[in-house]
Amino acid sequence: MTHTTVHRLSEFAVGLLFGLGLLISGMTDPGKVLGFLDLAGAWDPSLALVMGGAIAVGFFAFGSAKKRTTSFLGGALHLPTAKDIDKRLVIGGLLFGAGWGLAGFCPGPGIVTMATGEPKAAVFVAAMIAGMLVFQFTDRKPKS
Amino acid sequence: MTIDWAHFTPWMSLGGGILLGIASAVFILINGRILGISGILGGLLAPKTGDFGWRIAFVLGMLAAPITLSLLTPDDFLSAPRIDAGYGLIVIAGLLVGYGTRLGSGCTSGHGVCGLSRLSPRSLVATGIFMAAGFATVFLIRHLL
Numbered sequence: 001m002t003h004t005t006v007h008r009l010s011e012f013a014v015g016l017l018f019g020l021g022l023l024i025s026g027m028t029d030p031g032k033v034l035g036f037l038d039l040a041g042a043w044d045p046s047l048a049l050v051m052g053g054a055i056a057v058g059f060f061a062f063g064s065a066k067k068r069t070t071s072f073l074g075g076a077l078h079l080p081t082a083k084d085i086d087k088r089l090v091i092g093g094l095l096f097g098a099g100w101g102l103a104g105f106c107p108g109p110g111i112v113t114m115a116t117g118e119p120k121a122a123v124f125v126a127a128m129i130a131g132m133l134v135f136q137f138t139d140r141k142p143k144s
Numbered sequence: 145m146t147i148d149w150a151h152f153t154p155w156m157s158l159g160g161g162i163l164l165g166i167a168s169a170v171f172i173l174i175n176g177r178i179l180g181i182s183g184i185l186g187g188l189l190a191p192k193t194g195d196f197g198w199r200i201a202f203v204l205g206m207l208a209a210p211i212t213l214s215l216l217t218p219d220d221f222l223s224a225p226r227i228d229a230g231y232g233l234i235v236i237a238g239l240l241v242g243y244g245t246r247l248g249s250g251c252t253s254g255h256g257v258c259g260l261s262r263l264s265p266r267s268l269v270a271t272g273i274f275m276a277a278g279f280a281t282v283f284l285i286r287h288l289l
Contacts (some may be wrong), residue, residue: 008197009201012201014175015203015207017167018209019207023155024221025161030228034282045147053159055222057165057168058165061261062163066262071175077172080178083266092244092245095243095277096244096245101279103233104227109233111188112210115208115210118225120229122237123231129185134191135247143282
């Protein structure tokens, strides 16, 4: 097996594992997401456990990644370098959060739910990609 | 505040969350990549040489998740998704999520899971803001309008 094949297979496996995590956790059910975001109504705390479980594992992984210079497969370790807390971060977060609260989909669950054959999720993903393209073609300060 | 015990799924949500954490851990340690969905998708829309294959492989893996889970579990393992929003609202939501996550350089996975896991102040601010905007939007729609 070539080095590239190992990479592609492991990336596919991680995508699959992540998709399974989204399905099992309940993140792919917009009703559950909105139940979590509805503090003033009947509140479903489940998603706090999703975040808690993910971060509990991630904390140790990133702690050890910070001490390394290459990945286990020998490639570069692409850790983010941006540190600025600027207008882009704030406005981007506000727009994303508003969209998340409107329908209960964020990017990953939208894609996985689309793959279950749900037409509304497919429309969400199409609109999301359109939004990304609008950003790409209008952004005056490309980040990379 | 009242708790919606009928829909509360502590063990499934904790277990699913741990899987999300393992996937993020494997991706950074083995592949050297941040598991952030909006960033992975955004890079597919403006492809650079040598930066395409890993993104496609990852997204194909995600797309294979529902069929894989249905082969491994009984039919009633997951309840059907509850999607209340109509198509008009879905389109507006998608546009906002797509534009906002690119402007803010991340979403629930990149900032919320990976960013908080590596104790990034920038991701903590981003996560606080998109959560607050989500809470405010749902409050507006369900309790004020």
